[in-house]
Amino acid sequence: MRSLALDTSSDVLSLALFEEDQLIIEVNSNVSKQHGAFLLPLVEQLLLAVKWERETIDQIWLGRGPGSYTGLRIGATMAKVWTSIKKSHLESFSSLAIMAGQVADDGGKSWIIPIMDARRGTAYTAAYHWQDGLLKNKIKDDHVDWQDWIQEKLLPQFNETDLKQLIFLSAHENNLTNFVKESLSQQSIQHRFVTGQYAWPKVGKVPYIERKHVEDVDIFEPFYAHLTLAEQEWAAKQTNQIQEKNESYVEQTNETSI
Template identity: 30%
Template sequence: MRVLAIDSSGLTATVAIVEDEQTIAEYTTNYKKTHSQTLLPMIDEMVRMVDADLKDIDAIAVAGGPGSFTGLRIGSATAKGLGLALDKPLIHVPTVDAMAYSMYGCEDIICPIMDARRKQVYTGLYSFSHKKNEDGGLYDEPVFQVLRMQMAVPVEELIRHLNVYRRRVVFLGDGVPVYKEMLAEGLKVPYSFAPSFMNRQRAAAVGALGIRYYEAGRYESAAEFRPEYLRKSQAERERAEREKNAVPKVRRMTMEDGAAVAEMEHQLFSDAWSEKSILETLDQTNTICLIAEKAGRTAGYLLAYTAADEAEIARIAVVKELQRQGAARALLTELESVCGSEGIKKILLDVRSGNSAARALYANAGFKEDGIRQRFYEDPEEDAILMSRELEINV
């Protein structure tokens, strides 16, 4: 079997062509140029130097994370593009697993550490045990063991884990020079650092481990492949913080909101309304349709029908990642305001009996339980709790 291996998950960019019994070629750089500048030229040069034809490879092994968000995206895009063009499967090789595998046969705890900033590292704990020859011969096969799967943890927590094992540890990765002093201060077990020729990512290790994963059936199409980040990027964390602290704003729904509301319906409900149903509801004169936004993003919506001096909430929902951040309460408050201006005296709704969070929300908003409709809901079957709130109308 022959695979093209790619790893751009860290500061090092590395590519290789690997077969079952040998590495045909490997090209590794650890320089300040960005991977977008170097990765494809490295592959082209490597292929040219060994007169290879990428059409002859069986699969593409790619370090799928964790690691640098930019680096992972570049490596992922390169592998996916080649996979689609060549019609070859992709083998997702966890970055930290491949780093540990490069220390083949080591019986110490192998601890790769990649700097994740803010005194955190991407890491995992590995070792090799040995499988004796059943015939009593001298052959002694190392068996790759994952003691702790790859994770993102504070350095202090990693040190506590290692001290519990009470075994010799060998470290490698770009986190070593960053956290060397912290390791020296906190570790109570013997430790060492891998030498320069094996202390960074190696595409040959990605390829070799990738062949083992392929033989075990662990591969996927290029379209299916997704990198594994383990945690959100800095930009995503900052956006989440802005959204969390933002005050929800509520406005009237428009026809342009129909597609977004339909998408949320399908994400949140088993009996989702179609976009057509939502637009038909919006087009009726006896409805109140509201949208809640946080930090410029659609957070939730409310659909209510009016008749005489009553309004009944037919749908109220908030996207999962923005729940418990005030959007639902803002929708109810705006509904009360609209109802008050239109002379509506009472708001009605029903809620699943098992939805304790929603029932608490409505109770805090002044709704009272009026009765039960048995087995009203389906998928799953559940009773409906009827609730209402009387509004004070200022004359």
């Protein structure tokens, strides 16, 4: 069984080939979200390097997000077209889980927190934990207000465990990482950071995380974790229109009752 794994959720384009779940070759390139230009050429380079034909790929392992909207669309489109034409299988995995997988298995001694900056004080994040050689989800992938999430969800749930350490992963030092350091320095929680290329979502770790089989490739959508900006603006507009109608209705009702 031969597999092609890819993740396009961040600035990094990560690709790998597997045979019977054994990593054969992997490439990780920081292409600043120019995945549309580099994805297919890099796939061809990998196949050429190991002398595999496209037709020998039995399944695609795709990072479903959350992350960059455009990046995820590019990866999903490529995977859907490939599996449809080649009659192969499609399985998806969490892009945050693959980030967390860059931390070596410590026998379940820590919670691992991957962070993708989503701007405006928000982030894509979750909590993971090594268990029996596999990475398990402890707090679901989500798009969150970072300060609220760490104070109201992460720390309360972590404090209910017997564990002593939190490990954070972020490709970049930023306001989110600075907030974590300041917040946790005031508490008796051991923590450390993994940054730079050591926190990239590299797909070589896919065999160690949960994958979901995609039954209907045609209707598969990446996991964005929140609405796009256009969708948010549309929803806000609809809400305002509904409120205006309700206010008008209330005023007419009051006038009639007098």
